[in-house]
Amino acid sequence: MPLWLNWVLAILTLVILLTIFIVSFVLYKKTPPPKGCEHLGQSEENCSKCDQHGCHLNLYYNGKKDEKKTEPVFDKDLENKENKK
Amino acid sequence: MSTAMTPYIVTFLLAILTGTLADNVILSRFYGICSFIGVGNKVKSAVSMGVAVSFVIILSSLICWPIYYFILTPLNIPFMDTLTYILVIASLVQVVGLFIKKYSPTLYKSFGIYLPLITTNCAVLGVVQSNTDTGISLGQSMGANFGMSMANAIGTSLGFVLVIFIFACIRERLEDADSPKPFRGVAIALVTAAIMAMAFMGLMGIGS
Amino acid sequence: MANEINLKREQHKESFVSGIIRQNPLFISVLGTCPALAVTKTLEASFGMGLLFTFVLVCSNVLISLLKKIIPEVIETPCYIVIIATFVTITKMFTNAFLPELYSTLGVFLSLLVVNCIVLGRAEAFANKNSVLDSLLDGLGNGIGYTLAICLIGLVREILGTGMLSIGKVFTFIPVYSLPILKAVDGSYDFSMSFFSNSAGGFIVLGLVLAVINAIEQHKKNKAKIALRNEMKKKLHEDDPKPVYQVKEAK
Numbered sequence: 427m428p429l430w431l432n433w434v435l436a437i438l439t440l441v442i443l444l445t446i447f448i449v450s451f452v453l454y455k456k457t458p459p460p461k462g463c464e465h466l467g468q469s470e471e472n473c474s475k476c477d478q479h480g481c482h483l484n485l486y487y488n489g490k491k492d493e494k495k496t497e498p499v500f501d502k503d504l505e506n507k508e509n510k511k
Numbered sequence: 512m513s514t515a516m517t518p519y520i521v522t523f524l525l526a527i528l529t530g531t532l533a534d535n536v537i538l539s540r541f542y543g544i545c546s547f548i549g550v551g552n553k554v555k556s557a558v559s560m561g562v563a564v565s566f567v568i569i570l571s572s573l574i575c576w577p578i579y580y581f582i583l584t585p586l587n588i589p590f591m592d593t594l595t596y597i598l599v600i601a602s603l604v605q606v607v608g609l610f611i612k613k614y615s616p617t618l619y620k621s622f623g624i625y626l627p628l629i630t631t632n633c634a635v636l637g638v639v640q641s642n643t644d645t646g647i648s649l650g651q652s653m654g655a656n657f658g659m660s661m662a663n664a665i666g667t668s669l670g671f672v673l674v675i676f677i678f679a680c681i682r683e684r685l686e687d688a689d690s691p692k693p694f695r696g697v698a699i700a701l702v703t704a705a706i707m708a709m710a711f712m713g714l715m716g717i718g719s
Numbered sequence: 720m721a722n723e724i725n726l727k728r729e730q731h732k733e734s735f736v737s738g739i740i741r742q743n744p745l746f747i748s749v750l751g752t753c754p755a756l757a758v759t760k761t762l763e764a765s766f767g768m769g770l771l772f773t774f775v776l777v778c779s780n781v782l783i784s785l786l787k788k789i790i791p792e793v794i795e796t797p798c799y800i801v802i803i804a805t806f807v808t809i810t811k812m813f814t815n816a817f818l819p820e821l822y823s824t825l826g827v828f829l830s831l832l833v834v835n836c837i838v839l840g841r842a843e844a845f846a847n848k849n850s851v852l853d854s855l856l857d858g859l860g861n862g863i864g865y866t867l868a869i870c871l872i873g874l875v876r877e878i879l880g881t882g883m884l885s886i887g888k889v890f891t892f893i894p895v896y897s898l899p900i901l902k903a904v905d906g907s908y909d910f911s912m913s914f915f916s917n918s919a920g921g922f923i924v925l926g927l928v929l930a931v932i933n934a935i936e937q938h939k940k941n942k943a944k945i946a947l948r949n950e951m952k953k954k955l956h957e958d959d960p961k962p963v964y965q966v967k968e969a970k
Contacts, residue, residue, distance in 0.1 A: 436588050443598040448797050450605035455793065457609060459623065460616035539918050541757035542827075545836055548752055590812055593830045594804040601800060630800075631834040633753045640830045693934035694926075697749055701926030708919035 523662050530666020533715050536634060537674045538708040542667075543634030547704070548697060550679055552686055557679035558672065559622040565668030567607065567629050571600045572639050572664035576657055579643045596639050601630045638667045678704065734845075734853050738860030745868035746932050750836040754828050755869050756921040760880070763889040765873030767821045768828070769866025771810050773859065775832050776841065778806045780858035783846040790847075799842045800833070807833045820889050837861065875915075875924050882911030 530536070537543045546564070550557045575596050583589055608626040611618045629635065642660040681703055690699045744750050754772070759765045782802055790798050811829055814822045822829065832838060841861060846854040877884060882902025887895035901910040914920045 432586055436586050436591070439582060439586070440591070440594070440598075443595060443602070444797075444801065447598050447602040447605070448794055450602045450609065451797055452793060454605040454609050454612070457612050459612055460619055541753060541918065541921075542831075544753045544756055545750070548749065590808060593808050593811065593833060594801070597800060597804050597833055601797070631836065631839060633831050633834055636834050637827050637831055641827050644827060644830075691930075693930040693937065696933070698926045698930035698933060701922050701929065705919045705922035705926065708917075708922055712917065712919065 519658065523658055526659060526662035527666040527669065530663055531670040531673065532711065535670045535674060535711050536638070536667045537671060538704070538711050540637075542637035543632060543671055546628070546632050546634070547675065547678065548700065550675060550682070552679060552682040554676070554679045554683060556621070557675050560625045561672040561675040563622045563625060564629055564632055564634060565672055567600065567604060567632075568635050568638055568668045568671070569661075569664050570607075571596075571603050571635060572642055572660055574603070575599055575639045576642055576660045592643060593640070596636060597630075600635055600639065604630050634667070634671060638664060674707070677707065681707075731852060731856055734849070735856040735860040738857060738862075739864040739867070743864040743868055744837045744861050745865055746929065749929070750840060751865065752925070753831055753835070755872060756918075756925060757828055758825055759869055759873040759876055759921065760916055761824075761888070762870060762873040762877050762884060763886055764821070764824045765869040766866065767818070767889055768825060769862070769869055771814065771825075771829065772832060772835070772838075772865055773862025775803070775806050775810055776838055776862045777855060777858040779803045779838060779842060780846045780854040781851060782806075783842050784849065784851045784854035787847045795843070795847070799839065803838055803842070804833050818890065820891055824889055837865065872921075872924055872928060875928075876920060879912055880915035880920060881913070882909065 534540060537547050543564070546560070550560070578595060578599065579589070579592060583592060583595065604626060608623075611623065611626070642663055678700075682700055685699060685703065694702070738744065742748065745752070745755055754768055758768045779799075779802055783799060786798075786802075807830065810832070811822070814825075814829065841858065845857050849857070874884075878900055883897045883899050885895065885897040887893040902908065915924065
């Protein structure tokens with residue numbers, strides 16, 4: 427098979443696959459979820475309990491999951507440890 | 512005719528058994544570790560994720576093996592396999608998700624959130640790539656013909672679901688156990704996985 | 720003006736350093752564990768994997784950061800996947816040509832860099848919002864951190880598993896040299912445990928290392944907690960009237 431035909435078919439294959447991917451991706455994003463399921467992944471509690479580290483909704487690796495900065499409570503354990511020392 | 516087909520069927524079934532137990536995809540070949548470690552401790556959601564992943568593995572190896580041998584090799588571009596496979600897997604996941612969204616709300620409730628995640632699951636790309644990869648030191652790829660690659664895919668999916676199910680059950684118990692403080696979370700899960708791997712190592716040699 | 724330059728320098732330094740220790744992608748945010756368990760049977764293979772990982776990460780970060788204004792937001796993810804897959808294919812071809820031993824050792828895991836959580840995560844979280852130099856430094860930092868992490872695991876597994884630390888088997892341009900630690904070259908003493916070269920050994924080593932790092936983090940947090948608490952105690956008692964000591968008269 428002549429070389430130029432080789433190249434054309436190869437590039438055509440890749441372009442077709444890419445088009446299928448992009449079309450299906452956009453269609454998936456645009457279709458609304460069925461009726462009971464709109465807020466499945468959006469609540470923070472649901473997603474922070476799940477440990478899926480690769481999840482794009484997981485707040486941990488998006489860097490937002492910082493420990494809540496509360497006032498330091500006078501921890502009885504720490505006091506006991508200090509007294510023991 | 513049935514007696515002539517028997518060796519093939521037996522080889523096929525033995526290959527499935529090997530892929531599930533002896534050469535387990537997670538514990539021995541290390542393909543699906545990212546999702547294995549982050550599986551959480553709810554058994555039902557873990558099993559639905561496992562079923563979704565195995566479905567995608569079977570479908571994508573059904574499509575990708577013919578693409579490699581009938582499209583990529585005649586066109587002399589075998590090096591484009593990685594890009595092609597990931598495009599096929601990703602579009603398959605989106606198409607399956609589209610069908611589930613439109614026609615089956617119950618299925619969407621159980622594993623709808625995990626669907627975009629399956630694209631980046633190491634197990635899917637690993638199995639599909641090892642079916643056609645002749646560069647491994649084994650000398651011959653694991654899927655020399657279509658039957659072997661399908662057996663590889665089915666064995667992998669069964670092994671994946673099995674191990675994820677066992678691991679999710681164990682992690683559910685581990686949460687209430689009194690493990691030492693530095694080990695809580697991922698570390699104790701890994702040590703448990705080591706014990707599981709040792710158990711499965713004892714099944715090596717089945718069906719060779 | 721000088722303030723702005725200083726701020727930018729701080730930002731560059733921050734994005735480079737944070738990937739190495741403070742937010743190590745393998746140990747702190749447990750990502751990218753597939754290669755960390757599978758290629759770490761020997762130290763050399765894990766070093767090679769870390770090097771290639773750094774290359775792919777830096778290249779994809781730079782390219783995505785260059786194109787961040789052109790890619791429409793709807794099709795972000797497909798574009799990132801295609802860009803990363805291209806760089807992985809380039810890496811595979813170079814490795815197959817120049818370091819064929821490394822290629823056959825790594826096997827499928829070189830192609831699995833396409834779906835590595837770290838590469839995609841960095842692309843989506845950092846490279847499409849920051850400048851080119853920041854993305855380059857961030858990729859470099861994360862890559863170096865990942866390389867150090869898997870080299871540590873590979874070191875432990877190789878020393879305990881085969882007893883000898885050998886170089887030159889994968890990077891064939893270095894002469895082969897084996898350092899006998901637990902096992903002599905001629906076999907006179909052999910204390911190696913081949914358990915660590917198996918899959919189960921990999922799990923245990925990673926689990927123990929993560930536990931050690933957890934313990935170190937907890938220790939640091941406890942120290943910080945105690946220091947903060949002492950400060951608060953001091954502030955509470957600041958306004959008390961100072962006690963007046965009565966000098967006892969010596970008789």
